[in-house]
Amino acid sequence: xxxxxxxxxxxxxxxxxxxxxxxxxxxxxxxxxxxxxxxxxxxxxxxxxxxxxxxxxxxxxxxxxxxxxxxxxxxxxxxxxxxxxxxxxxxxxxxxxxxxxxxxxxxxxx
Amino acid sequence: xxxxxxxxxxxxxxxxxxxxxxxxxxxxxxxxxxxxxxxxxxxxxxxxxxxxxxxxxxxxxxxxxxxxxxxxxxxxxxxxxxxxxxxxxxxxxxxxxxxxxxxxxxxxx
Numbered sequence: 001x002x003x004x005x006x007x008x009x010x011x012x013x014x015x016x017x018x019x020x021x022x023x024x025x026x027x028x029x030x031x032x033x034x035x036x037x038x039x040x041x042x043x044x045x046x047x048x049x050x051x052x053x054x055x056x057x058x059x060x061x062x063x064x065x066x067x068x069x070x071x072x073x074x075x076x077x078x079x080x081x082x083x084x085x086x087x088x089x090x091x092x093x094x095x096x097x098x099x100x101x102x103x104x105x106x107x108x109x110x
Numbered sequence: 111x112x113x114x115x116x117x118x119x120x121x122x123x124x125x126x127x128x129x130x131x132x133x134x135x136x137x138x139x140x141x142x143x144x145x146x147x148x149x150x151x152x153x154x155x156x157x158x159x160x161x162x163x164x165x166x167x168x169x170x171x172x173x174x175x176x177x178x179x180x181x182x183x184x185x186x187x188x189x190x191x192x193x194x195x196x197x198x199x200x201x202x203x204x205x206x207x208x209x210x211x212x213x214x215x216x217x218x219x
Contacts, residue, residue: 032205043112043198043211044153051205059206090152097141097202101152 002027006091006102013109019064019078021105023091026072031093033074035066038088038104050074081109113137114199114210122216126188131213133199134181140202142182144173147196147212156184189217 006023013019025031032051036044046059048066056066063082067075074091086109091102115134123129133142141160145153157166159175159182166173170193172185186193194217200209 034207036209042196043116044200044209046206046208049205057205092152092207094202094205094207097207098143098155098158099145099153099200099207100155104150104152106150 002093002095002100004091004093004100004102006105008105009103010106011108013081013107015083015109016080019076019081019085019107021076021089021091021107023074023076023102024072025074025093028072028093028095030071031095033068034092034094034099035074035076036090036092038090044090048076083109085109112211113203113208114201116197116199116210116213118213119211120214120216122218123189125190125217125219127217129186129189129215131184131186131197131215132181133183133210135201136180137201137203138179140179142175142179143200143207144182144184145198145200145209147198153196153198186215189215191217191219193217 003026034049035047038044049057050068064078089105092099117132143158144156147153157173162177162179164175170187174183196212198209198212200207
């Protein structure tokens with residue numbers, strides 16, 4: 001069966017520091033992968049999605065970037081974090097329009 | 111502007127009451143999904159509705175897809191404290207899955 005791993009679960013970073021969040025999927029090949037951000041327990045904002053290795057679509061102009069170096073690996077990065085980057089980040093893979101999420105990363109920028 | 115509008119934003123009810131959550135859009139979707147999320151965790155898929163007018167039941171939860179495939183509703187019968195959580199509707203647009211802002215449900219015992 002397919003599983004999705006996302007880490008770390010929580011992260012506290014100072015303003016101006018870099019960021020790297022990693023997501024890996026097991027049990028499927030060539031999945032569509034997604035990064036979402038969620039503020040204050042509300043709806044999910046789509047940040048990036050990828051339909052294959054090296055293919056990244058950005059939905060919202062921002063201080064973040066994404067990369068897909070391997071088929072089942074999706075990375076969210078920032079060179080310099082801002083306070084406004086704080087939030088709950090979720091990785092997901094999608095099959096037949098249904099999304100399956102990781103456990104999320106709570107990022108606090110201080 | 112939200113592509114999917116959910117209402118109400120927040121609902122606090124007593125155990126045993128019934129409730130309905132709505133998800134509306136001006137766009138036509140090939141399918142809509144409902145997810146439930148607990149604090150600190152990722153959303154979990156509850157159901158997918160595909161056909162206009164479709165009704166699906168999951169124990170005390172009833173999901174309906176509008177005839178025009180632009181809206182959906184979630185009805186919970188005899189709510190229980192375990193139903194507490196954030197309910198999200200989502201629709202697929204090509205390779206993207208877009209979400210509503212969610213409805214926070216609190217069921218008090």
